[in-house]
Amino acid sequence: MNFNQIVTVYLKELRDALRDRRTLVSMFIVPTLVIPIIILGFGVVTAKIIRKARAETPGVMLLGAKDSPEIRAALAAHPRIRIVPARDDFRTLISNKSLRAAVELPDDFDAALLESRPSTVRLYTYDGEIKSGFATGELDRFFRDYREKAIQARLSERGLPAALVRPYEITRQNVAPPEKVGGNLVGGFIPYVIILLCFTGAMYPAMDLTAGEKERGTLETLLCSPVGRTEIVLGKFLVVLTSALSTVVLAGISAMATFPLGALLFAPEAGPARAVGSAAVAAARSPMPQIDPLGFLASLAMVAPIAVLFAAGLLALSLFAKSYKEAQSYVSPLIVVIILPALSAMLPGVELNLQLSLIPILNVSLVCKELVSGIFHWGHLSLIFASSCVYAAIALALAVRMFNRETVLFRT
Amino acid sequence: MIVAQGLTKSFHDKKRGQIMAVQDVSFTCHPGRIYGLLGANGAGKTTTLRMLATLLKPTHGTATVAGLSVTERPAEVRAQVGFLAASTALYARLTARETLAYFGRLNGLPAAEVAARTQRLADDLEMHEFLDRRVDKFSTGMKQKTSIARTLIHDPAVIIFDEPTLGLDVMAARTILRFVRDCKARGKTVIYSTHIMSEVEKLCDTIGIIHGGRLLAEGSLADLRARYAETDMEEIFIKAIGEKEAA
Ligand SMILES: Nc1ncnc2c1ncn2[C@@H]1O[C@H](COP(=O)(O)OP(=O)(O)O)[C@@H](O)[C@H]1O
Ligand SMILES: [Mg+2]
Numbered sequence: 001m002n003f004n005q006i007v008t009v010y011l012k013e014l015r016d017a018l019r020d021r022r023t024l025v026s027m028f029i030v031p032t033l034v035i036p037i038i039i040l041g042f043g044v045v046t047a048k049i050i051r052k053a054r055a056e057t058p059g060v061m062l063l064g065a066k067d068s069p070e071i072r073a074a075l076a077a078h079p080r081i082r083i084v085p086a087r088d089d090f091r092t093l094i095s096n097k098s099l100r101a102a103v104e105l106p107d108d109f110d111a112a113l114l115e116s117r118p119s120t121v122r123l124y125t126y127d128g129e130i131k132s133g134f135a136t137g138e139l140d141r142f143f144r145d146y147r148e149k150a151i152q153a154r155l156s157e158r159g160l161p162a163a164l165v166r167p168y169e170i171t172r173q174n175v176a177p178p179e180k181v182g183g184n185l186v187g188g189f190i191p192y193v194i195i196l197l198c199f200t201g202a203m204y205p206a207m208d209l210t211a212g213e214k215e216r217g218t219l220e221t222l223l224c225s226p227v228g229r230t231e232i233v234l235g236k237f238l239v240v241l242t243s244a245l246s247t248v249v250l251a252g253i254s255a256m257a258t259f260p261l262g263a264l265l266f267a268p269e270a271g272p273a274r275a276v277g278s279a280a281v282a283a284a285r286s287p288m289p290q291i292d293p294l295g296f297l298a299s300l301a302m303v304a305p306i307a308v309l310f311a312a313g314l315l316a317l318s319l320f321a322k323s324y325k326e327a328q329s330y331v332s333p334l335i336v337v338i339i340l341p342a343l344s345a346m347l348p349g350v351e352l353n354l355q356l357s358l359i360p361i362l363n364v365s366l367v368c369k370e371l372v373s374g375i376f377h378w379g380h381l382s383l384i385f386a387s388s389c390v391y392a393a394i395a396l397a398l399a400v401r402m403f404n405r406e407t408v409l410f411r412t
Numbered sequence: 413m414i415v416a417q418g419l420t421k422s423f424h425d426k427k428r429g430q431i432m433a434v435q436d437v438s439f440t441c442h443p444g445r446i447y448g449l450l451g452a453n454g455a456g457k458t459t460t461l462r463m464l465a466t467l468l469k470p471t472h473g474t475a476t477v478a479g480l481s482v483t484e485r486p487a488e489v490r491a492q493v494g495f496l497a498a499s500t501a502l503y504a505r506l507t508a509r510e511t512l513a514y515f516g517r518l519n520g521l522p523a524a525e526v527a528a529r530t531q532r533l534a535d536d537l538e539m540h541e542f543l544d545r546r547v548d549k550f551s552t553g554m555k556q557k558t559s560i561a562r563t564l565i566h567d568p569a570v571i572i573f574d575e576p577t578l579g580l581d582v583m584a585a586r587t588i589l590r591f592v593r594d595c596k597a598r599g600k601t602v603i604y605s606t607h608i609m610s611e612v613e614k615l616c617d618t619i620g621i622i623h624g625g626r627l628l629a630e631g632s633l634a635d636l637r638a639r640y641a642e643t644d645m646e647e648i649f650i651k652a653i654g655e656k657e658a659a
Contacts, residue, residue, distance in 0.1 A: 008517045012506075019505040217501030221562070223467050224495040225518040226487045406468050412425075 001234075005227045009235025017205050017239055026204045031197045031247035035255045038193065043262050049130060058100035058135035059084045061093070068110035074146065075103075080138050094126050100135035101125050103143075113150055190291070191299050191368030192342040194251045195361065198307050199314075199338050201247030202240050203331055206314035209236045211327035214409075223409065233403035237315055237396065244307035252300045259291055292374030299368035302381070305388035306364055312395035316402045322411055345369060357383045360391045413601055414441040414464060414570060418473030421459050421625075433459040435625040436473065441601050441618070443569070446592065448616030449605040450649065456625040457605035458497070461574045464603070465495045478569045478601075491519060494563035497574035504548035508539060508558045511547065512565050519566035526565070533561040556584050560591050571595050573604045577611070589615060609645035623653045 017023045060081045065071055076083050084099070093099035102124040106112060112119040121143050126132035151165055213219040222232060314331060321327035338361060344350060345365030352366045363384045370377060402408050421434040434456040441447040451457050462468040464475055466486035475482045478492040502511055509530060516526035534540050537557045542550065547558060563571065573592060577585040592615060595602050606612060612619050612633075619636060621629045629636060629652040637643055640651045 004520075005518060008514070012503075012510075012514045015510075016503060016505050216504070217499045218503050220467065220497070221495075221500040221502070222518075224465055224490060224493070224500065225515055226491040226520070227518045228487060407424075410462075410468065412423075 002228065002231050005231040006235045006238070009227065009232055010238045013209060013236055013239040014242060017208070017243065020208065023205055023208065023243065026201055027243045027246050028250060031201060031251040032254045034197060035190065035193060035251055036258045036261075039255070039258045039262055040265070043265065053131045053134050056131065057082045058131060058138070060135055060139060061086055061090050061099055061102040063090065063102055063104040064107050065105040065109050066107040068105065068108065070110045071105065071113075071146070075142070078138070078142055081135065081142075090124065094124055094132065097126070097129065097131070100132050101139060103139050116154070189346060190255055190296075190372065191303065192346060192365055194248055194255075194300070194303055195306060195342050195365065196335075196338060197247045197251050198244050198303055199310050199335065202244035202307065202310040202314050205243045206240045206311065207318040207321075207324055207327040207331060209239065210315060210319040211321040212324045214321075215323040219409070229403050229409075230400055233315070233400050237311055237399060240311040240315055241307060244311050245304065248300055248303050248307060252296070256293070256296065291372045295371035295374050295376070298376070298381075299371040302364050302367060302371070302385060302388070305385060305392045306361060308392035309360065309388065309395050312392060312399045316395065316399035319399070319402050320408055320411070341365060352377070352380055354383075358387050360388065364388060413443055413479065414439075414447075414475065414477050414603060416440070416460075416464065416473070416475040419460060419463055419470050419475055420472035421456075421463060421468060422471045432625050434463070437622070437625075437627045438473075439618075439620055439627060439630060441570075441603050443601045444596060444599045445617040446596050446602040446604055446615055448612035448619045449603065449622055450607070450609070450612050450619055450645075451605070451622035452607055455607075455622045457607075457622060458499075458574055459625075460622070461495075461497075461572050461603065461605055465493050465572055466490055491566065492569050494566070494568040494571040495574075496559060496563045496571070496576050498576060498578035499574070500559070502547045502555060502558055502562065505546060507544050507546050508550075508554075508561070509543045511558060512561055515562050516565045521566065529565055529567070530561075533564060537561055552580065552584050553587065556580065556587055560588070568600070570601045570603075573602070575606055576604075577606070577608070609649060613645045621649060621652045628652050628655070 017027075057079075058081055060083060062072065062075060062083050063086050072083075075081070087093070090099060090102045094102060104122040104124070106119045109119060111117075123136055123139055125136040152162060155162055155164060210219075213222070223229070314334075317330050317334075318327035321330055341359065341362030342365045345362055345368075350356075350366065352363070352370065356366060357363045357380055367377075367380055367384050370380075417438050419434055419437040420432070423431040423433055425431050437456075437460055439447065449457050449460065459468065463470050464477060464482060466482050466489050469483065477489045480489045480492065482489050503514075506514065512530045512533065513523075513526050516529065517523075521529070530543075534543050537560060539554075539557050539561065542554050547555065550558065571592075573588075576588050576592075580588065589611070592602060592604060596617075604611075604615060616633070618630065618632055620627050621636075629639070629648075631639065633645075636648050636652075640648045642648045642651060
C-alpha cells in the first residue's frame with residue numbers, strides 16, 4: 001500500500017468535494033442547522049402552548065351548590081378561574097374544548113360542611129389536554145385548600161392541635177439528576193438525529209465519488225494512472241468518512257451550543273410546579289433537554305465507527321451503480337433501514353441487552369440514550385464499540401473488494 | 413513498444429450470455445510509428461486497448477508494454493502509458509493546472525518537476541490563458557488541450573488513443589491529429605483506434621482491421637491496397653471483413 005498515493009487521492013477528492021455546493025450543504029450547513037432548529041423549534045412551540053394555557057383564565061362551570069352561597073362566593077373570588085353559568089351539556093362543551101372543566105357540588109354543600117356531613121366534590125376534566133389540565137388543577141388545589149381550612153376551623157373550635165389530623169408531613173424530593181429526566185425524552189432523539197445526519201453526510205460524496213465519476217468518465221482517467229485501485233478506494237473512503245465525521249462533529253457542536261442557549265431562552269417560569277399529571281406537560285415545563293455533557297461526547301465517539309460503516313458501505317453500494325441516478329435508487333431505500341433501528345431505540349421500554357448490543361445502529365442508538373443520561377455501562381459500551389468496528393471493517397473490506405473487480409468498475 | 417500475444421477477453425452478460433469481445437489478437441507496435449486499429453462499433457477496439465492499459469485483465473493471452481507484462485506489472489505499465497479516449501474525462505471542478513498537478517503526483521513526480529512540465533506543456537499547447545480556470549468553464553478545444561497535457565504529464569513512452577476524435581468538431585479533431593503526429597515525431601509508440609477510414613489513411617503506419625473481436629488483416633496502407641486490389645480504405649475494409657464472413 002502506497003500512503004503517498006492515498007494522501008494524494010484524498011487531498012484531491014477533498015478539494016473537489018469542497019467545491020461542490022451539494023456536498024457543502026450536506027457536510028456543513030445541514031448538520032449545523034438541523035439540531036438547533038429542532039430543539040429551539042420544539043422549545044418555542046411548547047413554551048408558547050404553556051404560556052397561552054397559563055395566560056388564559058379558564059372558564060369553569062359550577063354545577064349544583066344552589067343553596068350554598070358561601071362556596072359560590074369563594075369560587076367566584078378565585079382569581080385563576082372564571083365561573084360560567086351552569087348548562088346541562090357541559091360534557092359536550094368540555095369534549096369540544098369550549099369549556100375547560102366543570103365542578104359538581106351538592107346543593108347543600110355549605111350546610112353539609114357546617115354540620116360535618118360527608119359530601120363529594122366531582123371534577124369533570126379532559127384528560128391529557130393541557131388547558132383542561134390547568135383548569136382542573138386549579139379546582140383541585142382550591143378544594144383541597146378549602147377542606148384544609150375547614151379542618152383547621154373544626155379543630156380550633158374544639159381546642160385541638162392541628163397535629164391531631166396531621167401527625168406528620170410528607171415531603172417529596174427528586175434525587176434523579178436532571179439529565180436523567182431530560183435524557184430519557186430527548187436523549188433517544190438527539191443521537192438518532194446525529195446518526196441520520198452522519199448517513200446523509202456520507203451519502204452524497206459516496207455517490208458522487210463513485211457512480212458520479214463513472215458517469216462523468218473521470219473514473220477511467222483515474223484508473224489509467226499508476227495509482228493502485230486499493231489506494232484509490234481508500235483515498236475516496238477517507239473523503240467520505242471526513243464528510244460523515246464532519247457532520248457528526250458539527251451537529252455535536254451545534255447541539256452543545258443549543259442546549260444552554262435554549263435553557264436561557266426558555267427558562268422555566270417561576271412559581272410552584274403545577275400538578276397536571278401528564279408526562280408531556282411535565283417535560284414541557286422545561287422544554288430544554290438536560291444532557292450529560294461527558295455522556296454526550298461519549299455518544300459522539302460511539303457514532304464514529306458507524307460513520308466508518310456508512311462511508312464504506314455507501315461507497316461499496318454506489319460503486320456498483322453506473323450513474324448517479326442509479327446510485328440514488330440503491331441508497332435512498334437504505335434511509336428507511338437506518339431510520340428503523342434508530343427510531344425503535346426511541347420507543348419507551350426498549351432497553352439494551354446482549355443481543356441488541358450486536359445489532360448495528362440500533363445498539364448505538366440505545367447506548368447513546370443511556371450516555372446522554374449520564375449512565376456509563378462499560379461492558380455494553382466496549383461490546384458495542386467493538387461490534388461496530390467489526391461491521392465497519394467488513395464494509396471497508398467489501399468496498400476495497402468491489403473496487404478491485406473490473407465487472408463492477410466497467411459495468412455496461 | 414507494444415507486443416500483444418493472443419489477447420482474448422470474454423465478458424459475461426446477463427442478457428447476451430458469454431461475449432467474446434476480443435479473440436486471440438496479436439500485433440506489435442514500434443516506437444516512432446503509429447499503429448491504427450480500425451473497426452466498427454463493438455468490434456473490440458476499446459476492450460483491446462483497455463487490456464493494454466491494464467484497466468481490464470485479459471482472459472487469455474498477454475501483452476508487454478515497454479517491455480513490462482500487463483498482467484504481472486500493471487502499475488509499472490500504467491506509468492509508461494498515456495491513455496486518451498473519448499471516455500476519459502477531466503474533473504470539472506479542478507483547474508487545468510490542478511489537473512496536471514494531480515496526475516503528475518499520482519505518477520510519483522516531485523512537485524518541482526510537475527511545475528516544470530506543466531510550464532512546458534502549457535507552452536507547447538498554448539494553454540497559459542486558461543491554465544488557472546476551472547475545467548467546467550472550458551470550451552471543447554480547451555478541454556481537449558488539457559486532456560492531451562494530462563496524457564503527457566508523466567512523459568509516457570507509449571500513448572494509447574481510443575477514438576479520441578469522437579464527438580469533436582473539425583477544428584478540435586485536427587488538434588488531436590496534429591498531436592498524434594507530434595507523438596510519433598518524438599519517438600513514442602502510438603496506437604490509435606478509430607472507425608473513421610480517412611483517419612487511418614492519413615495517420616497510420618500500420619493498420620489492423622478488427623471485427624467481431626478478431627484481427628482480420630494487418631499491414632501498411634500500401635500492403636493492404638495491394639492485397640485487396642483497392643485504393644479506397646472503405647473498400648478494403650469491406651473486403652477484409654467480407655472475406656472473413658464468407659469463410
Ligand atoms: N464491460 C463489459 N461487459 C459486457 N460486455 C462488454 C463490456 N465491454 C464491452 N463489451 C462488449 O464487448 C464487445 C466489444 O466492445 P468494445 O471493445 O467496446 O468495442 P469497440 O470499442 O470497438 O466499439 C461489444 O459487443 C460490447 O458490447
Ligand atoms: Mg470503443
